[in-house]
Amino acid sequence: MKIVQSTWVRYHHIDLARELHEMGHLERIFTSLPWWKADKESREQHVPRGLITCNFLMEGVRRMGGKLPFYSKGTDAKLAVIHTKNYSKWIARNLPDCDAYIGISGSGLHAGKVAKSRGAGYIMDRGSSQIRHADRILREEHLKWNLPWNPVHPWLIENEEAEANEASLITVPSHFVKQTFIHQGTAPEKIRVVPYGVSLQEFHPVQTPPDNCFRLVFVGQFSLRKGVPYLLEAFKAFNHPNKELVVVGNVSDEIRPLINSIGTEHVKFVGIVPRAEVKRYLSTAHALVLPSIEEGLALVQAQAMACGCPVIATPNTGSETLFSNEKEGLIVEARNPKALAAAFTRIADDLDLRNEMSMACLERVKMLGGWRRYAEGMVAVAREAKALVLSTQ
Structure with missing residues (x-):
């Protein structure tokens, strides 16, 4: 099965890409990482550099802008909309043939439509609570502590909800996230919970806690x-x-x-x-x-x-x-x-x-089960998503 991914920065998608490559499923991963970080991830995760495609332009503009004294959160929100629109369309233009496309939330609407038109499954992958829920709960928290609140741009909310509607299936890492989608009107049968893994080679006990505190x-x-x-x-x-x-x-x-x-x-x-x-x-x-x-x-x-x-x-x-x-x-x-x-x-x-x-x-x-079990879970969802698309054509 040929699988294409899109992410913004590293997140959990680089770990997934490594496992998919080792399993023989990775066709391409699109990222907004700068090329030098993509080089680093390629070396460290043993993902061939040719399978990592980068578009750092708008990400770089926003990062540079954040260092300027006159750069406001309002300006960044507007640039985030431009970034999201252009990035999604860029992935769609460059999407290779595949059996399934996994797009991290915000990045996949246009590519998802292209993938489905070719008979591939489209999976929207959301790593945190449903965007409207997240915006509401964080707004409440800022008001409680009397801190300025910069809401998520309405277009970004609408875009992610359009992705959820368009997607063959939605993957989330926990039942907490699943419930936030259901509360916002997403059908439960469209959501698959696939928990993340952990590298036991990287994380293991190396010392012990102190006795004196x-x-x-x-x-x-x-x-x-x-x-x-x-x-x-x-x-x-x-x-x-x-x-x-x-x-x-x-x-x-x-x-x-x-x-x-x-x-x-x-x-x-x-x-x-x-x-x-x-x-x-x-x-x-x-x-x-x-x-x-x-x-x-x-x-x-x-x-x-x-x-x-x-x-x-x-x-x-x-x-x-x-x-x-x-x-x-x-x-x-x-x-x-x-x-x-x-x-x-x-x-x-x-x-x-x-x-x-x-x-x-x-x-x-x-x-x-580590990251391999996570990848196996995502491949199973990818197969299911492709079958759903083919059944409607």
């Missing part, structure tokens, strides 16, 4: 979307004589004043680290905490589990698709700092529970 780790962008205010409020209320919260990742500029107002005592910000170093931070933490309010299936959860690190997360991270509450970690209500603080206390005070969860994580992650 209780350490939590957060990995990702420290932002409103990730539930940061609730995390800081919970950590502040968490009563422990020697606690530590390690933040690995970039801190969003918009929430710096909010972070300072809540307080960052015993919080250590290490910034962005090389991907290869993430496993050290996960291995030396007693638990990963991820209180997101909007997400798809946060990859760092499986990465933490592969390092033997229990997970404290909300259902909005896709956690319920990945692990069981009370077994590999604790799943707590979103936007609930009291529930978070209680989870911190429980894991900190119960060494036996912590050790049991750590062992359960290592066992559970073996069952996930």
